[in-house]
Amino acid sequence: MIDISNIHKTYITGSNKLHVLKGIDLKVEAGEMISVMGASGSGKSTLLNILGILDNHDHGEYLLSGIRIENLNERKAARLRNKYLGFVFQSFNLVSFKNAAENVALPLYYQNVKRKKRNAIAMEYLDRMGLKEWAHHLPNELSGGQKQRVAIARALIGKPKVILADEPTGALDSVTSQEVMDILTDINKNENITMLIVTHELDIAKRTQKTIRITDGLITEIIKN
Amino acid sequence: MFDLDRWQEIYHVLRKNKLRTFLTAFGVFWGIFMLVIMMGSGDGLKNGVSQNFGDMATNSVFIWAQQTSVPYKGFTRGRQFYYENADVRALDEAIPEIKYLAPRTNVGGFNGASNVIRGLKSGGFQIFGDYPVFDSIDPVNLLQGRFINEIDIKEKRKVVVIGLRVKELLFEKNENPINQYIQVNGVYFNVVGLFKSKRTGEAASNDNQRIHMPFTTCQKTFNMGDAIGFFNITSKDGIPVAVVEEKAIRVLKKRHSVAPSDDAAIGHFNLEVEYKKMVGLFFGIKVLVWIVGIGTLFAGVIGVSNIMLVVVKERTKEIGIQRALGATPWIIISQIITESVVLTTFSGYFGLTLGVGLLELINYLLESSGAGTEMFLHPGINFSVAVVSLAILVVAGAVAGLIPARKAVSVKPIDALRYE
Numbered sequence: 274m275i276d277i278s279n280i281h282k283t284y285i286t287g288s289n290k291l292h293v294l295k296g297i298d299l300k301v302e303a304g305e306m307i308s309v310m311g312a313s314g315s316g317k318s319t320l321l322n323i324l325g326i327l328d329n330h331d332h333g334e335y336l337l338s339g340i341r342i343e344n345l346n347e348r349k350a351a352r353l354r355n356k357y358l359g360f361v362f363q364s365f366n367l368v369s370f371k372n373a374a375e376n377v378a379l380p381l382y383y384q385n386v387k388r389k390k391r392n393a394i395a396m397e398y399l400d401r402m403g404l405k406e407w408a409h410h411l412p413n414e415l416s417g418g419q420k421q422r423v424a425i426a427r428a429l430i431g432k433p434k435v436i437l438a439d440e441p442t443g444a445l446d447s448v449t450s451q452e453v454m455d456i457l458t459d460i461n462k463n464e465n466i467t468m469l470i471v472t473h474e475l476d477i478a479k480r481t482q483k484t485i486r487i488t489d490g491l492i493t494e495i496i497k498n
Numbered sequence: 499m500f501d502l503d504r505w506q507e508i509y510h511v512l513r514k515n516k517l518r519t520f521l522t523a524f525g526v527f528w529g530i531f532m533l534v535i536m537m538g539s540g541d542g543l544k545n546g547v548s549q550n551f552g553d554m555a556t557n558s559v560f561i562w563a564q565q566t567s568v569p570y571k572g573f574t575r576g577r578q579f580y581y582e583n584a585d586v587r588a589l590d591e592a593i594p595e596i597k598y599l600a601p602r603t604n605v606g607g608f609n610g611a612s613n614v615i616r617g618l619k620s621g622g623f624q625i626f627g628d629y630p631v632f633d634s635i636d637p638v639n640l641l642q643g644r645f646i647n648e649i650d651i652k653e654k655r656k657v658v659v660i661g662l663r664v665k666e667l668l669f670e671k672n673e674n675p676i677n678q679y680i681q682v683n684g685v686y687f688n689v690v691g692l693f694k695s696k697r698t699g700e701a702a703s704n705d706n707q708r709i710h711m712p713f714t715t716c717q718k719t720f721n722m723g724d725a726i727g728f729f730n731i732t733s734k735d736g737i738p739v740a741v742v743e744e745k746a747i748r749v750l751k752k753r754h755s756v757a758p759s760d761d762a763a764i765g766h767f768n769l770e771v772e773y774k775k776m777v778g779l780f781f782g783i784k785v786l787v788w789i790v791g792i793g794t795l796f797a798g799v800i801g802v803s804n805i806m807l808v809v810v811k812e813r814t815k816e817i818g819i820q821r822a823l824g825a826t827p828w829i830i831i832s833q834i835i836t837e838s839v840v841l842t843t844f845s846g847y848f849g850l851t852l853g854v855g856l857l858e859l860i861n862y863l864l865e866s867s868g869a870g871t872e873m874f875l876h877p878g879i880n881f882s883v884a885v886v887s888l889a890i891l892v893v894a895g896a897v898a899g900l901i902p903a904r905k906a907v908s909v910k911p912i913d914a915l916r917y918e
Contacts, residue, residue: 327912355824370510
């Protein structure tokens with residue numbers, strides 16, 4: 274599903290060059306659930322951003338579901354993100370003035386699905402997250418765990434092939450963290466959606482099939498859980 | 499297509515900082531408001547001054563005789579001379595550029611002693627001897643009856659066409675003046691027509707105190723011989739009346755033994771020149787109004803652009819989220835431009851409405867008080883100008899949104915997402 278080889282990424286700020294990724298090779302099969310661990314600044318988030326086509330890589334090859342990701346214009350990148358990828362962020366990143374259902378429906382809005390239809394689908398997904406009765410609440414009326422479940426529903430609604438989660442439990446307490454992980458594992462099992470989870474919590478990483486450890490921009494260890 | 503999500507977003511953005519939205523909107527509002535008020539006022543001024551012309555042919559010249567100021571052909575200076583009936587044919591033959599040539603005479607003075615009597619009523623009016631062609635040069639609204647015609651001229655009929663004010667002063671309120679007799683300078687005339695001026699204000703009240711009779715009747719009845727008071731001449735379409743004016747003066751000088759260098763002997767007034775001066779003046783005012791108005795509007799639009807930049811900056815993260823979820827640059831750009839257009843159009847429309855409303859109020863107050871009609875009349879802007887202004891607003895709003903919109907999509911999605 275994901276096939277990257279020799280990925281390099283350097284950030285240039287003023288006269289400083291920061292070589293963050295120094296040649297990453299990684300193959301992720303469809304339906305795999307993988308966690309990425311590493312110290313802060315090791316490049317794990319950068320890797321995730323490149324995989325999510327939110328950032329571009331300098332060198333190397335990236336194939337997403339067989340499509341070569343290289344020099345894409347923003348329009349194509351947006352289409353690919355919409356079609357293939359679902360994002361779950363640490364800070365949830367819900368749109369503050371849209372209620373839960375509207376937030377979930379957002380990816381379908383960009384696919385030009387009719388409002389009535391996309392809201393009905395959004396309700397379905399919210400129901401699966403056990404948030405049906407919260408559908409018309411604004412994000413600031415929801416708890417952290419609820420927000421993250423809304424975000425997961427939003428990541429799922431576009432029927433992506435890959436879900437990229439950047440510290441999905443970073444802002445949650447341990448009980449809710451486990452609940453969120455339960456949901457993600459379920460989705461991975463039942464819908465066969467490939468999943469990449471960046472985390473620095475060992476017990477979260479343990480719940481995935483494989484853990485990749487990144488140190489200083491290189492993959493140093495792959496552990497099967 | 500009505501897109502609820504898009505409008506929800508616009509509503510949210512504009513509502514989020516109400517004072518800021520209001521102040522931005524006020525910039526545009528004020529621009530268009532000033533434009534409307536200034537254009538309306540300029541129009542009012544123009545209407546006020548133009549009314550003095552009524553429907554009069556503006557390509558007309560008046561020529562009358564004065565005293566000579568240069569001795570010539572054995573005549574001394576200070577000689578009084580008169581135009582004669584023969585001059586009419588001479589002018590007509592010598593100047594092919596003439597469209598209408600109306601020789602006129604007048605009796606009695608305006609605001610002078612009472613010269614017209616009917617029964618126990620009397621009044622002082624201006625009395626003209628005219629040819630039917632005069633009605634083509636300076637038309638009036640005929641309320642009843644007819645104007646002077648050729649048969650009147652030929653038969654030297656003792657008939658008059660009277661102005662509305664003349665009727666009001668000499669007749670009872672519900673009396674029909676047609677076929678009644680009035681006494682002008684001691685001679686009875688039959689009233690055949692009643693007219694009302696096409697002008698307004700003071701010019702109209704002057705007009706309405708006129709009495710027209712056949713030119714030939716006037717000459718004969720009041721013992722004028724074949725003397726002509728003055729000429730009223732218009733040029734053919736497309737020919738400046740100054741051409742006719744110059745030629746006519748030359749012909750008349752020659753016929754009346756006036757020195758070619760004598761500029762004081764022949765009085766003349768070129769309405770076209772005056773009219774053109776006025777048209778030029780109002781064109782100048784209009785240009786000025788547009789420059790100032792568009793300038794003010796432009797300042798308002800820059801304000802919108804500025805605020806949109808701030809909005810885009812504030813919403814960087816939100817836009818980043820939308821892009822991560824698959825919003826194409828076009829969706830973001832069109833969203834921001836729509837916001838900008840909505841802001842400018844709404845505030846502009848408000849300014850337009852309020853400006854027009856204020857003009858209407860002024861108009862109403864002017865009319866109900868009866869004041870100021872001499873220089874200021876019917877201020878207002880026409881519909882097409884309003885539509886054009888609105889179109890300018892929409893375009894300006896789009897342009898104002900363009901730079902911020904481009905800025906919004908120029909950041910990488912990840913930088914937008916990380917923005918705090």
